[in-house]
Amino acid sequence: MQVILRRVTLPLSQTPDLRPVSLDACPALVLNADFRPLSYFPLSLCSWQDVIKAVYLDRVTVIEEYDRVVHSSTAAIRLPSVISLKEYISPAIYPNFTRFNLFLRDRFTCQYCGFVAGNGRELTFDHVIPRRLGGRTRWENITSACPGCNFEKGGRTPEKANMTLRSKPVRPTIYNLQNIGRCYPPNYLHDSWRDFLYWDSELDL
Numbered sequence: 001m002q003v004i005l006r007r008v009t010l011p012l013s014q015t016p017d018l019r020p021v022s023l024d025a026c027p028a029l030v031l032n033a034d035f036r037p038l039s040y041f042p043l044s045l046c047s048w049q050d051v052i053k054a055v056y057l058d059r060v061t062v063i064e065e066y067d068r069v070v071h072s073s074t075a076a077i078r079l080p081s082v083i084s085l086k087e088y089i090s091p092a093i094y095p096n097f098t099r100f101n102l103f104l105r106d107r108f109t110c111q112y113c114g115f116v117a118g119n120g121r122e123l124t125f126d127h128v129i130p131r132r133l134g135g136r137t138r139w140e141n142i143t144s145a146c147p148g149c150n151f152e153k154g155g156r157t158p159e160k161a162n163m164t165l166r167s168k169p170v171r172p173t174i175y176n177l178q179n180i181g182r183c184y185p186p187n188y189l190h191d192s193w194r195d196f197l198y199w200d201s202e203l204d205l
């Protein structure tokens, strides 16, 4: 079974807005069959169109609903705000080796000076053992660095550059990244999603 997840752009404000809600602002939070989100960061959301299709195909269970109603030619349907898959999807153990996942592993922080970047845009990645010394492009040899630290380190090892790593680069599991991702709640959370996200306990990390 396949459920198509699309990235959905949400409004930035968390304040209640009494104007009519755009349908595009009504994605559903998608939970696995164990009622945990398929993904925390980015949050697993599904557009209302795909949700309606999945409901129609009997692939998901509707857990919560928006007040917003859509009308077909024969019926009125309240838009689901939280759905769960009927069939459990086993999560992969290891995440893909991507820039984004690497920055997430390092909490969007330069591992040399501690500079925290917004969404990783101001970060670069650094080969801890430089490539010219045989360093490989892999989880265990790549770390997040701000441009200044990356420039200062140049093609040297941290020892030669007299720079100290704040964490040893390791290959994370999906579970590790999920836990880190919970520390970065999205700008908008519908009230009905909160019971499934456990932000409060995780923000103490």
Ligand SMILES: [Zn+2]
Binding pocket: 110, 111, 112, 113, 114, 115, 145, 146, 147, 148, 149, 150
């Ligand atoms: Zn730095």
